[in-house]
Amino acid sequence: MNYYHHFVIPFTAGLLFLVIVVAAKWIGWIKNLDAEQKGLIKRNIFGKASLHATWEVITESLLHRRIFQKNFLLGYMHMSLAFGWFLLIVMGNLETRFFTHGQMNPPYVPIFFEFFEHDLSTLRYKEIFTFVMDFLLLFVLSGVALAYMKRATSKPLGMKKATKHAFIDKLALTSLWLIFPLRLAAESVTAGLYDSGGFFTRWLGEAIVSLPGADMLYYPLWWAYSISLGLFFISVPFTRYMHIPTETLLIFLRKYGIREKNEHTSYTQVELNACSRCGICIDSCQLSSELGISNSQSTYFLKSLRDKKTTDYLTETCMLCGRCDFACPVGIENSTIRLNQRRETPASAINFGYVPTIEASKGKIAFFAGCMGQLTPSVTKATLTLFNAAGVEYTHIDKDATICCGRPLQVNGEESAAKELAQKNKQLIEGTGAQALVTTCPICARIFAESYGLSIPVYHHTQFLYQLAASGQLKLTPTSNLITYHDPCELGRGLGIYEEPRELLKFAGNLVEVKSSKTDSLCCGGSLAITSINQQQRSQIAIKTLESIGANDVDFVATACPLCKKTFTAASDENAILDVSEILVKACTNSRQSLKPEQKQRTKETSTVN
Amino acid sequence: MTKTVAIIGGGVAGLETAKQLNSLGYSVKLFEKTNTLGGHVAKWDRLFPNKRHASEVVSSLTLSQGNTQTLTETTVHSIKRENQGFVISANSSNHEADAVVLATGFELFPAEKKEEYGYGLFENVITSADLEQMFKKHGKPVMASGHKPVRIAFIHCVGSRDEKVNRPYCSKVCCVTAVKQAIEVKEALPNSEVFCFYMDLRTFGPGYEDLYKEAQSKGVTFIRGRLSESSEIEGGRVLIKAEDTLASTPLKMSVDIVVLMVGMSPLRSTNKLATDLGLSINADGFIAATDLHTNPTGTATNGVFVAGACTGPNNITDTVNAAKATALDVHNYLSR
Amino acid sequence: MIDFGFTPLVASITDLDKANVNLAKQLTEQDPSFALCISCGSCSATCTAGQFTKFSFRVMCHQIRKGNAKEAIAEASKCMLCGKCTLACPRNVNTRNIISLVRKAQTTTP
Structure with a gap:
């Protein structure tokens, strides 16, 4: 059977363009990886890593597990669009294959199958296919509806701030949003006119064709559907939708063990293109939530770098606290890329020739x-x-x-x-x-x-x-003090040390666990990685962070970084902020020389905030 | 019927206000949370600018109280407006009054908050208040080990003019106190070396500049620079770092005793009483008077007045003057 | 010309009529905390680089304000950015930011 109509041209041309461009980009990126990175690919491509990567593509690129963890509706929106569309394509292909008895068809055939074949009476499992195809279309449309809603108000989808997009992104977005409503309209009108279709398209189609002149819409709708697909495909390489094909490549490369290095590599290009610009990094950023600086977050920085238009402002306006690295659903190494960008333009005049060699006495x-x-x-x-x-x-x-x-x-x-x-x-x-x-x-x-x-x-x-406490070399007797712990960025997200300070504090008193902790802990605001914010702004951040760890409900706020301690102390007069070691001294039973005079334990006011 | 005035705080401000209102014929109840009258002044040895014993001032004030009903070891928990007057609940009983004077004073800056200076960590880092105690007890400064100190450094502006500890204001009296104490050290230990580290020397009152000159002539060295940090070295001595800003060079020196000139901080417990009464707190954390220039004793709430250092750092003379003004305003209010 | 037996040291006089204070103006605009220094010296006292060199943040700011900053700015290349000065400053001057701005101004103006 030979299926063809002129309206398939926009779709087919768009698809061809997309496939060629994506293939060229992938080849270019992989070719430009350095020898070590290529070695990792060679070593791992035929091993378990590829299986793990495939599984991650399913759970992340299709099902969007990590976005579900952030917010159910946001996860559902992404899943219905990605997984729903994927299933539509798979089922459409199966349906066409079944009908044409395994014949190889051009790619447009399954997409516009409802146009080419009205009488599916010879199709095996016809009821199941038509039902499933309608059901999947509705599934995708529910996601599109949520996407419309997200533009109007992003709050129900768990996002305080939505990314501000460029014109071409909006154009792509519009064509994407039109694809499925147009498909529904085209298939419905077809079903109405030819008594075909599934439970929904048939019902809707009959309603539409009962209106005068509806049959005039038949060809224009199929044209419009094909054009919207074609437009979207052509826009992909120039817009954030490039993340869809790139994320898949990123997942494979990451599973092979490739990471960001001390300077930008070709892998960085893959990461830059894998950013979906979803804006989750904006919400995780305290510069945005506490200081109202909402134009320097990773999504904006990565885009500027991708477009080779980055500025000092974007490179420098970041605390490098690492919160967005852990919040990013794609797992992009935002902080490392930003740091590497800073490395591109070092200050010209730094001179440490004067530093003498310092010596110290020997010891174990x-x-x-x-x-x-x-x-x-x-x-x-x-x-x-x-x-x-x-x-x-x-x-x-x-x-x-x-x-x-x-x-x-x-x-x-x-x-x-x-x-x-x-x-x-x-x-x-x-x-x-x-x-x-x-x-x-x-x-x-x-x-x-x-x-x-x-x-x-x-x-x-x-x-x-x-180690000393666990081995009994250091003897600690717990006190009745209530303690909350603040994870310093460099210690927690930086070095992955979360448990030792907590275990130590349990030796010394009652540790209260809080919601924003470990990888999700807030920065104290003292970060040395940003210079442009002033002390008042740092204090603003610190006060919120103290609140988040319940500082007013405990005897001591423990931290394990002198800079966090200083930043908190400057911000708050109310709380007793101590290093883990200072709290341990209070509980140490074999200390030969205790702190003298013992720091006064400050009595807590009975009133608590909120 | 005799009207009653409740005065909260038995320091200089409270005592002077009580004394004045007493002589104007009011029934005065003076609430003091500790067991002694005289407030912080009762803890000092001698006063600037004339090195008179603080106890003389305190006993002069306490002996002239007449019929004042003094309630020591009585903590005021709340003050509520009722009908035309106030109900003060203190310890577990209630007291009625027609007017209230807050004369709650200040607290000394908790020096351990300035961690890098080492108070509470290094045994020979003490505060100006600790030094007064030493003068009272021994008539001279003594190292923790009992040894005689040779080198003593006074550090001005500890808990004053420092935004890092939320005390951006000048405490007014620490400069001249340091100058006075430096002279006393020189008098008690003539062979000692005494250094004052200052940012700006603010000796603004009568006789203060003379005191400064006296210190210079007695050999006290003044270094214009703020301490950045201290560390403990052998023998419990302390190594301090500052910049000699007039020479533009960093400076470090080891001393036997470091004296931190602690500033005057707002009392948080008082602020709660004040805000419950509808009073406002100023940016520095002290109680705000109605008008800084024309009504420094009145507050936003009718019948509630303030006197002394609860409105900001003050010396004794100004506090006594403020107390007299407050008493007159209370009298005007009650005889409307 | 009469020989008085000495020559006046013109170079050591700060002449505010002729001083170029553009950098001071620019820095105050970029970071208003530049204006808040009270010359207490905490920053230079605590300075890690200051242990070994003549670099002094306070002196640098002071000289920039007097339009006589060349030497002091050159010393700024010795700063290690460790941040102690920021923690020590009682007036919350954003010292590290000012250092970065001075270093940038140095590379952009010939």
Whole structure:
């Protein structure tokens, strides 16, 4: 059988264009990956990774599991559009195959099958097919209806702020939104005129053709349906809808072990194109929710980078707290891409030639308090008190002179300047002959662990103290204090250390768990990765964060970062904010020299906020 | 019938207001939460600018109380408007009054909040209030170990003019207190070296500048720079860092005792009483008077008046003056 | 010309009639906290780079305000961005931001 009509041209041309462009892009991206990344593909393509990737494509690209976790309606909207359309295509193909007894057909045939064949009496399982096709169309249309609603008001779909889109995106969006209503109209009119169709199209069609002149709509509707499809396909490579084919590639590459590096790679292009611009990152960003800065979030930054039109404002207006990395349903490494963009334009004049070589006495454990540690002497004192209690042989390597670890420069994109400082500190650390490095500062801990290439293990003090407490070397007796814990960004999302501080606090008192914690915890606002926000703005963020961890309902707010401690203290007069180590000292039963005089336990006011 | 005035707070402001209202013939009830009268002043050894003993001022005020009914160890929990007057619930009993004077004063800035200065961590970091206690007890400063200090540093503006601890205002009296204490140290320990780290020296009152000159002539060294941090070194001594801003060089030195000149902070418990009465709190956290210039004793609520340091940092002279003005305003209000 | 036996040190005088304070104006516009410094010296006292060099954030700001900033700005290249000064400043001057702005101004103006 030879099915053809001129109106299939827009659809077919659009599809052809899309397939060619996507194929060319995929080939280009893969070709430009570096040797190491290509090696990962070769090593993993014929292994379990490909199966896992396929499964993830089903659960994420079709079913949108992660979006369901954020909000049911938003998840349903995405699933009905993606999975519903996918099933329509699959069922349409099956129907055509069945009817034509396995004949190979051009791609437009199943799409416009209702036009080509009105009499399906010879089709096996005809009732089932026509019912399912109508049902799936309604399923997709329910998603389209939700999408209309989301434009009007995004609140019921769990989104406070919707992404602001460019003109071409709106054009693509309009054609996408027209596809399914037009298909419904075309199929219904056809069903009405020829007594074909399923339960819904037949019913609707009969109603339409009873109106005068409805039969005149027959050809125009099929043309319009084909044109809307063609327009959408052609717009895909130029719009956010490119995320649909790109996300699939991203999932495979990620399963093969490819990640962002210290500079942009071809993989970055895949990530940039995989962003659906859904705007979930806007809602997760505290710059938006607390300060009303809603034009610098990852979705905007990635788009600007994709269009090669990024600005200093977009690159720099980010706390690099990492919340959006975990919120992103596509799993794009937003923060790393932003950091790599900062690395593209380092300041020209940075000169650390003056930094002397610092030496420290030898010891088994090298203890580093960091710059911030000099402004939080009670954290240092508490930690060393616990070391003494547990009999740890340590050397305090930055007691007299100190240089910065380099992380603040690194997060501002000054990689080579950071390396200069790292070199000096590495000499200092290795010169002590220590077996491990312990620091009370997660900012230092992160660069020590990720960039220094030290031959000895690096521990944040909560990890090290946890080992001491778990082995019984450090004896702790729980107090009756109620404690809430704030996850510092660099320690939690940065280094993945969530449990040790919590377990330690349980040794010392009653830990109250809160909703926004671990990967979802809020930033204190003190971030060194942003310079343009002022102290009042930082305090605004800090106050909200304290609220989110129930600071007013506990005796102590615990954190494990001197910068968080300072930021909270500057923002709030009401709460007692302590480092984990300071709380442990209160519970330590074998401390040989306790803090003197014991810090006064502040009596809580009986009234609680809200 | 004799009208009753309730005065909350038995410090200088409360005592002076009580004394005045008493002599005007009112029945005065003075509520004091601690067991002694005289407020913070009762804890000081000697006063600026003339180094007179603080106890003289306190006893002069307490001895001239006449028929004032003083209720010590009595904490006021709430004050409510009822009919034309007020009901004050304190401890577990209720008291009626026709007018209320808040003379609740201030609290000293909790110096441990300025963590980098090491109060509560390093044993030889003390506050100006601690030093007054030392003068009272020993007549001189003593290190925690019992040794005689040789080098002493006074740090101005601790909990004052510091937005990082939510105290952006000047506490007015700390500069001159530091100057007075520096002189006292030099007098008690002539061989000691005394340093004052200041941002701006605000010696604005009568006799204050003379005190500054006296300190200079006694060998006190003034360094224009704010302390950034301190750390503990051998023997419990303290290493401090500042910038010598007049020389534009960073400066560090080791001292035997660091004295933190703690500022005056608003009392949070008082603020609750005030807001319950419909009074407003100013940006610095103190009780706001009706009009800073023309009505510094009145408040937004008729029949409620303020006196002294609950409206902001104040010295004794100004507090006594404010108390006298408040008493007159209360009298005018009650004899309408 | 009569020889008085000395020459006046013209260069050491701050002449506010001739001073170029454009950078100060620009910085105040970009970050209003630039104007709030009370020269207490906390920033330079706590400065990690200041332990080893002549770099002083306070002096730099002061000289920019007097239109005499060349030397001080050059010293800004020694800042490690560690952030201690921001934590120490009692007036909430956004020190790290001002450093970034100065470094940028340095690269954009010849």
